[in-house]
Amino acid sequence: DLHYPLRRQRQMCIRDSPSSGPSTNSINHPALLVLADGTLLRGLAFGARGTAIGEVVFNTGMTGYQEVMTDPSYAGQLVTFTYPELGNTGVNGQDDEADHPHVRGVIARQLAPLASSWRSEQDLESWLVRHGVVGIRGVDTRALVLHLREGGAINGAVSSDGSPPAELLERVRQAPSMDGLNLAATVSTDYVYTWTEACRAGFDARLQASVQV
Numbered sequence: 001d002l003h004y005p006l007r008r009q010r011q012m013c014i015r016d017s018p019s020s021g022p023s024t025n026s027i028n029h030p031a032l033l034v035l036a037d038g039t040l041l042r043g044l045a046f047g048a049r050g051t052a053i054g055e056v057v058f059n060t061g062m063t064g065y066q067e068v069m070t071d072p073s074y075a076g077q078l079v080t081f082t083y084p085e086l087g088n089t090g091v092n093g094q095d096d097e098a099d100h101p102h103v104r105g106v107i108a109r110q111l112a113p114l115a116s117s118w119r120s121e122q123d124l125e126s127w128l129v130r131h132g133v134v135g136i137r138g139v140d141t142r143a144l145v146l147h148l149r150e151g152g153a154i155n156g157a158v159s160s161d162g163s164p165p166a167e168l169l170e171r172v173r174q175a176p177s178m179d180g181l182n183l184a185a186t187v188s189t190d191y192v193y194t195w196t197e198a199c200r201a202g203f204d205a206r207l208q209a210s211v212q213v
Helices: 007-012 065-069 124-131 141-151 165-174 205-212
Strands: 030-035 040-047 051-059 077-081 105-107 134-137 154-159
Touching: 030 134, 030 165, 040 124, 051 105, 051 141, 051 165, 065 077, 077 141, 077 154, 105 154, 124 134, 134 154, 154 165
Parallel strands: 051 077, 077 105, 105 134
Antiparallel strands: 030 040, 030 154, 040 134, 051 154
8 A cells, every 4th residue: 555656766765875964863764754645755864753744745945944844834734845955054043934843844855964054053953853843854855746746735744753654654544634724723823912023133124224213
């Protein structure tokens, strides 16, 4: 009942390379991605250890991975990034769309071996570990996106805790569909408030205007 969608994917997902950027937390630790249609992809773990079940979707942006992961509109989803490398600019407290990640899992081709940005405050993997977000790297994300484009968004599981593939498939198929779920209630504020502060980023134009005055 479990299968590999592409021969090329089967080859890519079982090997690692120096460019995949493993950290000390995730070197050669196996991970699985199982879709509800029986698709099985093998890769390497990054981020927190565990199993995350949700709707597998994709994002084609070339930048802004931190903004995507903290965007409340991705609540309950496992996000596939088509851009081949994540983590090259690290993360910082000024680029969050919310005070914590809303994605349940992250699917990436590879991680940058080193964050390189003057704004970086922490590397991506440590940040994901701190927030309990499970990730898988070393898979052909573009092939996966083609699969999703042909069949539509589908429930899946990213797992790095040793769970057997058949067990993961059963859990995925028992998970509720995203259709009709009231996710807004889980990510919206509990009270009405007025925002009066400028952006925390030092290059906010409103901050510059206030200094000139």
